[in-house]
Amino acid sequence: MYLIGITMGDPAGVGPEVTLKAITSKHSFKAQYVIYGSVKVIEYYRNLLGIELPVNKISRAGDYKGGRINVIDVVDIAMEDFEIGKVSPKCGDAAFRYVEAAVKDALEGDIRAVVTAPLNKEALHLGGHNFDGHTEIFAKLTNTSKYSMMLFGGPLKVIHVSTHTSLRNACDRVKKERVFDVINLANDTLKKMGIKEPRIAVAGLNPHAGESGIFGDEEIKEITPAIEMARENGINAEGPVPPDTVFLKAVKGKYDIVVVMYHDQGHIPVKLLGFDTGVNMTVGLPIIRTSVDHGTAFDIAGKGIADEKSMIEAMKTAEMFN
Ligand SMILES: NC(=O)C1=CN([C@@H]2O[C@H](COP(=O)(O)OP(=O)(O)OC[C@H]3O[C@@H](n4cnc5c(N)ncnc54)[C@H](O)[C@@H]3O)[C@@H](O)[C@H]2O)C=CC1
Ligand SMILES: O=C(CO)COP(=O)(O)O
Structure with a gap:
């Protein structure tokens, strides 16, 4: 004990x-x-x-x-x-x-x-x-200095690029270095939980993950480069996945975790599906x-x-x- x-x-x-x-x-x-x-x-x-x-x-x-x-x-x-x-x-x-x-x-x-x-x-x-x-x-x-909020609830695990800040600030915090760090934190933590090669989905920020830049360019400028860096480092990360369907795919078993861009993007699905037994963990x-x-x-x-x-x-x- x-x-x-x-x-x-x-x-x-x-x-x-x-x-x-x-x-x-x-x-x-x-x-x-x-x-x-x-x-x-x-x-x-x-x-x-x-x-x-x-x-x-x-x-x-x-x-x-x-x-x-x-x-x-x-x-x-x-x-x-x-x-x-x-x-x-x-x-x-x-x-x-x-x-x-x-x-x-x-x-x-x-x-x-x-x-x-x-x-x-x-x-x-x-x-x-x-x-x-x-x-x-x-x-x-x-x-x-490098840490993140991971949330587990029901069938979902998510990890946040930002949490307690205004939605306006949250958009500004979507930077490739931070997204890359969070992907790494997700990968390291899931490995510690016994998942050999974690399958990581990285959500987009904008509707339809920006639709090739029509609805915002954070996916092109910040999120995709971070995913590419992670993949070059041998991490099984994919995306940017459109945020409206990424959780459905994760619940159906396609991904072990979703990297989310801001507080409510991750908290709403987790609390909806697993509020009673949800756990918040600070990783890093x-x-x-x-x-x-x-x-x-x-x-x-x-x-x-x-x-x-x-x-x-x-x-x-x-x-x-x-
Ligand atoms: N880990 C932490 O320290 C957390 C702190 N907060 C803080 O708590 C304060 C209140 O936040 P709210 O948004 O009102 O969320 P809340 O979780 O306190 O309440 C939301 C709803 O869930 C119900 N609820 C919460 N815990 C419950 C439990 N154990 N059993 C049964 N029903 C339960 C409440 O009665 C309420 O209807 C805020 O200051 C917030 O920042 C919120 C989330 C996590
Ligand atoms: O409020 C929370 C999640 O929304 C919990 O935050 P902390 O774990 O940082 O206290």
């Missing part, structure tokens, strides 16, 4: 609940899990959910004890300090601190992966941390980071009805890379 850390996410969201439900679920995990969070919040949800295991407050992951809910009390925050389901700077800052502590421990080798419950990006910013999301926090804290980091695919779900936080399946899948995925 080895240790993996789970950051409990924004205290006002569903993170603490799905974390507790997942680690106390019937699934037999290969790793032992330590929560990076706030003990008082975990105690509250333990009572709400009627979980019998006691909480073990620890100061380092190595103090893990079996048969308990092991929590590193990174931030001393109580339920009275915030409102469930509401954006607050305090919760945004706490969510950041959990991640910061877990990344430090992962870099030092105390834990073998970090699984993240959702944080709220508005709260994160109000808390003084101007990151687009976990992905950029992990990249910064691990000093990584020196440490393993997986995550739920859903957000803080403030509309259902505190009600005990949040689904923990995505968290369980994120934990299983972190184990798969160990």
Whole structure:
């Protein structure tokens, strides 16, 4: 057995609940899990959910004890300090601190992966941390420049050229060097998952992949050269494939993964087909980071009805890379 850390996410969201439900679920995990969070919040949800295991407050992951809910009390925050389901700077800052502590421990080798419950990006910013999301926090804290968000859900795997930016900026970020890097990240990651020669589709940006330049020229100037470079390097990449049919082809088994040009191009099909069990992974980091695919779900936080399946899948995925 080895240790993996789970950051409990924004205290006002569903993170603490799905974390507790997942680690106390019937699934037999290969790793032992330590929560990076706030003990008082975990105690509250333990009572709400009627979980019998006691909480073990620890100061380092190595103090893990079996048969308990092991929590590193990174931030001393109580339920009275915030409102469930509401954006607050305090919760945004706490969510950041959990991640910061877990990344430090992962870099030092105390834990073998970090699984993240959702944080709220508005709260994160109000808390003084101007990151687009976990992905950029992990990249910064691990000093990584080439990384990408991979999303697994149902029958699909996608990897993003850009994520949290305006659609206008996303178009400008379609550059051959970046597309090439993302194809490489896809290839390396799928090989680590046991696929010997990953079949990679690269989606176009424009309708009909530009229709030979009539509807935009990013395919000609940026995407095709990147695919050619990848193929010269022995990678089985093809495209640009028209975005409206590329996912259908992938679902039918033609491709192992689709390189997508912007956030919603990849997120919409994955969430449509596999929201419950979707996993988000940051690839290219020196440490393993997986995550739920859903957000803080403030509309259902505190009600005990949040689904923990995505968290369980994120934990299983972190184990798969160990
Ligand atoms: N990994 C992360 O940290 C992520 C964080 N976010 C952040 O979360 C915040 C809220 O984002 P939204 O777009 O509202 O998406 P959301 O995923 O929080 O909610 C969308 C819908 O899905 C439902 N839902 C989400 N998780 C669920 C679960 N476990 N069980 C049952 N129903 C669930 C919600 O009730 C809501 O109706 C934003 O700040 C966003 O940036 C969003 C996605 C991932
Ligand atoms: O919001 C997300 C996906 O849309 C998740 O982003 P992060 O994993 O970077 O937090």
